[in-house]
Amino acid sequence: MHQPPKQFPEMDYLTFLLAILHVHKALCEETFWDTTIKFAENMTLECMYPSVDITQVEWFKIHDVQKSIGLLHPIYGVVIHEPYDKKLHLLNSTTAPNTVILSFYNASETDVGTYSCSFLTYTHGTWKKTIRVVQSDSFETDAPLNYHIVSESGKNVTLNCQLQMDGLVHQVTWEKIQPYQIDLLTCCNLSQGRSYTSKYPRQILSNCSQGSRSSWLLIPNATTSDSGLYRCRFSARSGENETFVAKLTITDGKADSQYLLFVAGGVVLLFVVAIVIIIVISCNRRRRRQKSTPFKESWDTKSKAANNYRSPFSITQPMEDTREDIYVNYPTFSRRPKPRV
Missing domain, CATH: 2.60.40.10 (Immunoglobulins)
Incomplete structure (x- = not known):
């Protein structure tokens, strides 16, 4: 006997549809890390919300499931959960009121992973940022x-x-x-x-x-x-x-102008130093010349006097005689034998 096909309950259809939607979302949805931080024993994670209408801020560590680390409330203060209460601080930035800082001290390899900060605001609901800490x-x-x-x-x-x-x-x-x-x-x-x-x-x-x-x-x-x-x-x-x-x-334009002024001042200083060096060298050369001139004149006078004293020729001798060749004959002396004793 032919039996009608088995009818699935409406609840099973709904469960199957939700499962398909979940798988489709998992395949299509991509995970983005807004910031990647290098691991260090003393490291800082920072989140800055675009506006200041913040109700509270909560930090999470994501490992399979999302686990709360700490909570910052503008009225009730800061709450940090174990075991993170012994290794981190949660505080507002002193320079920007819409910035919250998660500061680690004496962190270990177990602190490597993914973190997120969640801002609850008056007008825009929830705002999240994801931060990944890696060893690199x-x-x-x-x-x-x-x-x-x-x-x-x-x-x-x-x-x-x-x-x-x-x-x-x-x-x-x-x-x-x-x-x-x-x-x-x-x-x-x-x-x-x-x-x-x-x-x-x-x-x-x-x-x-x-x-x-x-x-x-x-x-x-x-x-x-x-x-x-x-x-x-x-x-x-x-x-x-x-x-x-x-x-x-x-x-920076100001830095550039200061640099140009510095360079120009250096060039002027080098130019002045060069002029001073040239003047000093010139003065030293003049002094050396003044010292060497009297000595040279006295030396020339002495040499002329010696030549006049030793010269056998008259000073008034015509110039034509000086052009003639002068031959000097050296006499030869005969050697006499020594007498015998």
């Missing part, structure tokens, strides 16, 4: 330089990179590299034309268009603090990537 050498040593840009303070600076490799590229990212820290500036999904909102505290502009093979980064009103290394990286789903590194140097 200086981050700048792994960044070979492609080109160098020098600009003045206060001007807009644009960095560019052009994709060279063939094939489809999944995303392009821009990062600022420092010896102890790497900050994510922008991240663009080229297959969807969608960008990730970075938690970098500085305003940065960049293009993000689907299928683009070039990227630019605009730093408005650049200051000396924007100087450093900037890395542009194209990444493909196959694992291939192409990287460009640019060095940016922002000069």
Whole structure:
């Protein structure tokens, strides 16, 4: 007898659908680290929220699950959970009221991992930043330089990179590299034309268009603090990537004018010293000449007197006689034999 197909309960359909959505979200959602910090025994993790309407701030360490480390409330103060209460401080920045600092002292390898700070605000809800702590050498040593840009303070600076490799590229990212820290500036999904909102505290502009093979980064009103290394990286789903590194140097106009004045002053000083040296040498030469002239005149007088005394010829002898050859005959003396005794 033919039996009708088995009907699944409505609850099973809902569970299956939620499972598919969870897997799809896990595959499509990418994890971004806003900042990567070099591990050190004394290290500092910093989060800066764009505005100051903060209700509270909580720090978490992410390892499979999210575990609370500490809480900072503007009224009730600071609470740090064990075992972190013996190795870190949680405090507000003294210079920026919207910045919270997690400071480690005597950290160990167990503190390597991923952290996040969560700001609860009045108007914008929850704002999060993810920080990764890794064991590494200086981050700048792994960044070979492609080109160098020098600009003045206060001007807009644009960095560019052009994709060279063939094939489809999944995303392009821009990062600022420092010896102890790497900050994510922008991240663009080229297959969807969608960008990730970075938690970098500085305003940065960049293009993000689907299928683009070039990227630019605009730093408005650049200051000396924007100087450093900037890395542009194209990444493909196959694992291939192409990287460009640019060095940016922002000069201060005041420093440049002071440097020019210093150089000009040095040139003038060298010119004055050269003139003084020339004058001193000239004076020394004059003194030597004055000392040597009387001695030479007395020597000439003495030599002339000696010649007049010894000369057998008259001074008034005609000049024609002096042109004649003078032959001197030396007499020969005969040798007489010695008498014998």
